[in-house]
Amino acid sequence: MSATLRPATIDDAPTIVNLIRELAIYEKLEYQVQATPEALARHLFGDRPAAEVILAEVDHQAVGFALFFGNFSSFRSQPGLYLEDIFVRSEHRGQGIGKALLARVARIAVDRGCGRLEWSVLDWNQPSIDFYRAKGAVPMDEWTVFRVTDAALIALAGQN
Numbered sequence: 001m002s003a004t005l006r007p008a009t010i011d012d013a014p015t016i017v018n019l020i021r022e023l024a025i026y027e028k029l030e031y032q033v034q035a036t037p038e039a040l041a042r043h044l045f046g047d048r049p050a051a052e053v054i055l056a057e058v059d060h061q062a063v064g065f066a067l068f069f070g071n072f073s074s075f076r077s078q079p080g081l082y083l084e085d086i087f088v089r090s091e092h093r094g095q096g097i098g099k100a101l102l103a104r105v106a107r108i109a110v111d112r113g114c115g116r117l118e119w120s121v122l123d124w125n126q127p128s129i130d131f132y133r134a135k136g137a138v139p140m141d142e143w144t145v146f147r148v149t150d151a152a153l154i155a156l157a158g159q160n
Contacts, residue, residue, distance in 0.1 A: 002058075002095075002096075003056040003057060003058050003063060003064070003092070003095070003096075003097045003100060004056070004057045004058075005054055005055070005056055005057075005100060005101065005104050006054070006055055006057065007052065007053070007054060007055075008044070008052075008053035008054065008055050008065070009045070010041050010044075010045040012053070012055060012062070013037035013038075013040040013041045013044070013045070014037045015055070015062045016035075016037075016040055016044075016053055016055075016065060016067075017035045017036060017037050017040060018062075019062060019064070019065045019087055019089075020033060020035045020085065020087075021033055021035075022087065022089060023085055023087040026087070026090075027122060027125070050069060051067055051068060051069040051084065052067070052068055052069065053065055053066065053067045054066045054068075054101060054104050054105065056088065056092075056097045056100065056101055058092060058097075063088060063089045063091075063092040063097060064086075064087055064088035064089060064092065064097050064098065064101060065085065065086070065087055065101070066083060066085065066086045066087075066101040066102070066104065066105050067083075067084045067085040067086075068081050068082060068083045068084060068105050068108075069081070069082055069084065070082075070112075070114075071118075073115055073116065076115040076116070078113070078114065078115035078116075079112065079113065079114050079115070080109070080114045080115055080116040080117065080118060081105060081108065081109045081112070081114050081116075081117050081118075082117075082118050082119065083102075083105055083117060083118070083119035084119070086098060086101055086102060086105075086119070088101070098131065099131075099135070102135060105117060118140075119132075120145060
């Protein structure tokens with residue numbers, strides 16, 4: 001059974017939310033999901049899209065997705081892509097769908113003249129780590145990700 005990959009459209013927003021929830025359950029982070037179809041429609045398909053989504057479908061049913069957006073490397077003086085999420089429903093894993101999604105995003109990066117494709121993976125997710133290493137990815141062990149959200153973000157924004 002082969003999957004068809006296609007760019008998501010605004011009509012796919014509810015499907016993307018469902019896939020995000022399934023990913024969050026897998027990552028044990030469901031309590032963090034705030035995504036709604038309305039928010040995705042505004043931020044992915046509005047006047048200034050913040051990210052893009054590729055859907056993987058089998059028999060016209062979504063079975064996976066990749067969500068990515070552009071970034072820029074000052075050291076390389078070159079754009080890049082950041083892969084925020086990649087997910088394939090458990091019953092469709094092992095069929096090459098994840099590999100196809102990752103390859104599609106890599107092709108988009110190459111076509112856009114990007115110097116790199118990056119993503120994060122939870123340190124306990126050994127199956128994904130092994131998958132990424134097998135594709136030539138290397139961990140950035142010397143880097144630590146920092147994040148500010150909600151009240152901390154607002155407080156930081158108010159500092160002069």
